[in-house]
Amino acid sequence: MTTLSLGPSPARRDALARRIRLLVAATIAYDVIEAVVALTAGTPASSSALIGFGLDSVIEVFSAAAVRAPAGTGEAEPSPLGIVIAALSLAIMPFLSDAQRRAGREIGSASAVADSKQTLLCTYLSAVLLVGLILNAVFGWSWADPVAALAIAGIAVKEGREAWRGKGCCAPTTQGQACANSPVR
Incomplete structure (x- = not known):
């Protein structure tokens, strides 16, 4: 007889939630660095592409931060x-x-x-x-x-x-x- 799985076990859910928190934190940290470097380099170079990339990194930081609560990692x-x-x-x-x-x-x-x-x-x-x-x-x-x-x-x-x-x-x-x-x- 086959049993239906209703999703991961509570222990697995906890492990996945910790992994999500770690991945979100790593993403935010990297995107902040990426934004600072791109904007710092792009401004004196008058590079619209580099500045745009830096601004996109800022948006990515906010996007990563926005998924924290739905992912169960913070309200x-x-x-x-x-x-x-x-x-x-x-x-x-x-x-x-x-x-x-x-x-x-x-x-x-x-x-x-x-x-x-x-x-x-x-x-x-x-x-x-x-x-x-x-x-x-x-x-x-x-x-x-x-x-x-x-x-x-x-x-x-x-x-x-x-x-x-x-x-x-x-x-x-x-x-x-x-x-x-x-x-x-």
């Missing part, structure tokens, strides 16, 4: 300071974005207008962060933190892909004009 604690900075960013960034956009249009700088879109994106990211932090602090839903982190990473990846393809906020249509798909005109 986020409530962060009143995090809630304050997220709320401040949510309140301040739209005004900064608007001011950048208006000044960029007036001077005819597509780059400044595109940067205003990045600042506006920070508003959306701040909102996602704030929701995750509040759900954790008020309801004790620690899972909301890694979900918010994954949403933030997804938004950042989507924005990066659009920029790479020339569809994002950093792709001007002609000299001095914002990109065609920009809602910020």
